Amino acid sequence: MKQKTISVLTILFVFCGLVSSQSDGSQQNLLGKGGTFAITNARIVTVSNGVIEKGIVLIENGKIAAVGTNVPIPSKTQIIDGTGLSVYPGMIDSATNMGLSEIPLGANGTVDVAEVGENNANAKAIIAINPHSSHINVARVNGITTVLSMPTGGLIAGQAAVINLWGSTQADMAIVPTFALVINFPRISTFAGFGQPQIDFNEALRRRNQQLENLKKIFKDVENYAKVKEAALKDKSLPMPKTDIKLEALIPYIRGERPIIFTAERERDIRSVVKFIEENKLKGIILGGQEAWKAADVLVKNNIPVIYTNIYRLPVREDDPYDYLFEAPAKMHQKGVRFSVATGDAGAMLRDLPYHAGIAAAFGLPKEEALKAVTLYPAQILGVADKLGSIEVGKTANLVVTDGDILEPRTNVKYLFINGRQIPLTSRHTELYERFKDRNLGN
């Protein structure tokens, strides 16, 4: 029955592809199929509680209703035979610009990543994420079901959103619409633009300090603004300050109610961020984290996690070991730093998330930790571990059924569930494949 539905859908969308190969929107809006599902006789990689061989996962009302070897299956349940297959929680990419940048070069109209100006605290990714981006279906058919999508520009870039890779509207997709603030933490950079002479180190240091002062001043302004507002609310005789859209947006962040993601790669920058977090009593996350393992002492002490985005990057210095950025996750793990592995990708290539984690495993990170680094750990860092990141009863049924190790590039995704809906494994790419795979000369 299910197979039949899928093939009908496939034919339908192949047909759509024939009509208009440029239409990318239709795919993302495939609603998939709801109902009660049981994946039976499968290898269940729970992530949080080990592996269950020949187990059953029951999906009901969008949630994981039962997991185990002896699960009663209600009538009218759609059965998926999982013999020879493995079930994983959907993978989570904790650093992307998903939906904010369709074609970065030559199509500025599709790019909504970086706002103008230094303080864009009020800019929210969830407002600009295109639910119909073709990057969404391309990523999810490789087992990525949830991402953090974030703005990137200026000093204070804006607010990042945790979204599922399913839905027709931003509201459909949102899990935490305004999860965190993104700050490009000031760093010493001698780079002045292409063709420009390098900036003298002392000048670069001065500029960085100035930016840091600017950031501190903004934080002080927010604090004062919030205090004045609070006082005016308590005492009606005091004047209410004029609403400032940017300062207003920053209040929950400077109070530590919501996290701030700070970009920082080098040890000295990471230590500066940690100091800033301590001084301002913030809830901080490091983004990038090339040398986070070198600052493990302060990161562990302050329980600051790292979203690591440097697997597909070259070491910065010529004398860095060739695997400097491959083995950083293993070093963080050894030193007890909490971290996730993310692509840092704009959207098109974030389907490679499992291979980022896998490469970290090739260079010393235990395999189970590599899997956690793209499932449970990002769920924890993004504050959604009560709903996502592992196969546990009560969690959202974001599940991926594969024919092998999910981190291996030869593995195929066989079934995909988001919010308990079975999502067709079609994308802009399968559509174009179907359209052209059997073409002969002259047709």
Place this chain on the structure above:
Amino acid sequence: MKEQPILAAFVLVLLALIPSFLIAQQTKNQILIRNATVMTAARGTLENTDILIENGKIAKIGKNLRAEPGAKIIDATGKYVTPGIIDCHSHTMIDAVNEFSYSVTSMTNIRDVLNPTEIAVYRALAGGVTTALLLHGSANAIGGQSVTVKFKYGKPVEEFIIKDAPPGIKFALGENPKRSNFPPPPGQTPRYPRTRMGVMEVIRDAFLRAKDYKREWDDYRAGRTKIPPRIDLELEPLVEVLEGKRFVHAHGYRSDEFLNLMLLAEEFGFRIRTLQHGLEAYKIAPEVAKHGAGVSIFIDNWSFKIEAYDGIPYNAAILWRNGVIVSINSDSDERMRRLNLDAAKVIKYGGVPEEEALKMITLNPAKQLGIDKRTGSIEVGKDADLVIWNGHPFSVYSRVETTMIEGEIYFDRQQDLARRSEIEKERQELEKLDINKAPTSGGTPPPIPAEYRKDHHDNADEMPEIILQGGNN
């Protein structure tokens, strides 16, 4: 008396000859790789197999091979051996990528701008790459002359160049040659062309001129004219293309412009050797096969610009099923380090068999570059360009242990690990020098080296290499 010095010299020569003669008999610089899983990229995968290397060539492949005393023995039990990876599109080692001034820059040559100390070469070796086609960027409809090199890191640059590799030239279609006509100074017209119409006319015009030029020389050589024509460095390489002596490696994305280029080439009686990138080649796979072009692709990079929006990871599979020779390239110092995983994806996207997938990063690019007689597969008589992996090369959990070129080891993980403390010590010593002291510690403020972040695909023609803070593309 007179004869004595002659006799002495004779004896000396003999003395000098004998030992070298004996040594030549004794040692053939043998290396024996023992008990590996050998993925030949030509004749399947051989379990528990030995490879005997002699003087840089593969001498024997088989079981229980014997080496002469003193030969280097590598125990590869539990390990995999593949041919060295060949990257059919790279801009590494190049100190200047684009000559922006003209739309035809066939007089320029990559050979003139090679930097053999480029650290990316070592990092590529650590990813199993031994050979690469080094190309100009894509700013010109007809770009410069390319060069095929082996990554003999540490050797003088002359030794990198594969002497008997056929010469090549870069062409470029579409967005890049169009948009490389940066705003000119006031009062001047921008560089021609700025449309796909113009790109094709630039190429046609160049070959019409090359044909005339060739005729002038043919006439002169046949004695029909008396005065030799003036040498034209722009047209010389294009004459070689017309004569089939120089391979055309054409950058492009859209299927329509590749079709037009192939038709144009056929009109002038030559063939396009490779379509580079070829993101839409799958749309015209039968035509590509008929023309006889190879295609060198990113396995799954797409959507980074408009003409890349129809790129699909099934490209390789469709082309392969049509009988096209496909290679998977990096076009990036970063991506070059993980081409094995890119090849693995060919199995996932379209079900290409394992050996065919391996060929796409070894034998196929060797064929496209005309060097398959000497490298690209593990066969007796070929260069010993080999990679030893600690696991299956298509597994994400595998690492390169050793990379050798012509029997010489250019990367070895154990040696690399052992050297790290030395490098660290050297760094500390250098940092103590006055010139290298931090500005705040009383030393002379140093010029800080620019951060090195060469990135990404085919946009080498863009003047800026985009650097974004925060680790995002």
